[in-house]
Amino acid sequence: MPIRPELRHLYRGPAWAAIRARILERAGHACERCGKPNRERLRVTRGGIWYDALASTWRNDAGEANGFNYPGITGRTVYVIRCVITIAHLDHDPHNNADANLAALCQHCHLKHDTHFHHANARRTRAAQVGQAWLSREIEEGVRPYAKKHGGSVEERVSRPFKLREER
Ligand SMILES: [Zn+2]
Numbered sequence: 001m002p003i004r005p006e007l008r009h010l011y012r013g014p015a016w017a018a019i020r021a022r023i024l025e026r027a028g029h030a031c032e033r034c035g036k037p038n039r040e041r042l043r044v045t046r047g048g049i050w051y052d053a054l055a056s057t058w059r060n061d062a063g064e065a066n067g068f069n070y071p072g073i074t075g076r077t078v079y080v081i082r083c084v085i086t087i088a089h090l091d092h093d094p095h096n097n098a099d100a101n102l103a104a105l106c107q108h109c110h111l112k113h114d115t116h117f118h119h120a121n122a123r124r125t126r127a128a129q130v131g132q133a134w135l136s137r138e139i140e141e142g143v144r145p146y147a148k149k150h151g152g153s154v155e156e157r158v159s160r161p162f163k164l165r166e167e168r
Contacts, residue, residue, distance in 0.1 A: 003094075010094045019097050023087050027104035031085055033113075035063035036106045038085040045076045048108040061108060086110055092117050 003011055010016065029038040036042060036050055043051040048061030057065040088105045089096060090113070105113060124140065134140035 007094050019102070020087050023099070023102045023104050024085060026099070027085070029085065030104070031063075031083070031106035031109050032103045033063065033105055033109040034061045035059060036083045036085075036108075038083060038104075040083050041080055042083050043078050044081050044108075045078050048112070051078075061112070081107075083107070088113055 024038065030036060031038075034048055034050065035052070042053075050059055051057075052059050052065070055065060059065050083106050085104045085106055088103045088110050090101050090103055092114070093101070103113075127134075
């Protein structure tokens with residue numbers, strides 16, 4: 001997901017460069033979810049499965065090794081990609097640069113982390129386009145207002161509301 005133009009300044013300059021360097025160092029220059037090494041050319045397939053050449057094993061997107069006989073790997077298309085680790089804000093608030101809120105993630109893991117949030121933003125964008133009104137602020141701003149299976153109250157999920165469309 002590209003960075004919004006009005007937030008781009010947060011990712012420029014020496015302050016962000018220092019944060020980025022610190023988190024990459026903490027992560028050992030690898031994805032903190034799946035373990036892909038930064039800036040390496042890697043063999044990957046669908047679902048974030050990748051080949052760890054150092055350990056001679058396929059790994060899933062939790063970093064778990066599964067040898068050569070990864071379930072379902074046979075017949076899959078294998079792509080060669082260049083892994084680029086980026087720094088993710090776990091609560092989606094680009095102003096919150098606390099270490100615990102930052103993670104070094106590869107493209108696959110970053111996108112996976114952001115997916116629900118992207119869906120929620122898309123939902124608000126579509127609603128704004130048709131002039132939909134909201135029953136409550138919780139429903140309008142909730143990342144997943146109708147799904148509670150991952151726990152957490154509505155209040156927790158909206159405690160850090162992302163900038164809404166009309167605030168741009
Ligand atoms: Zn990853």
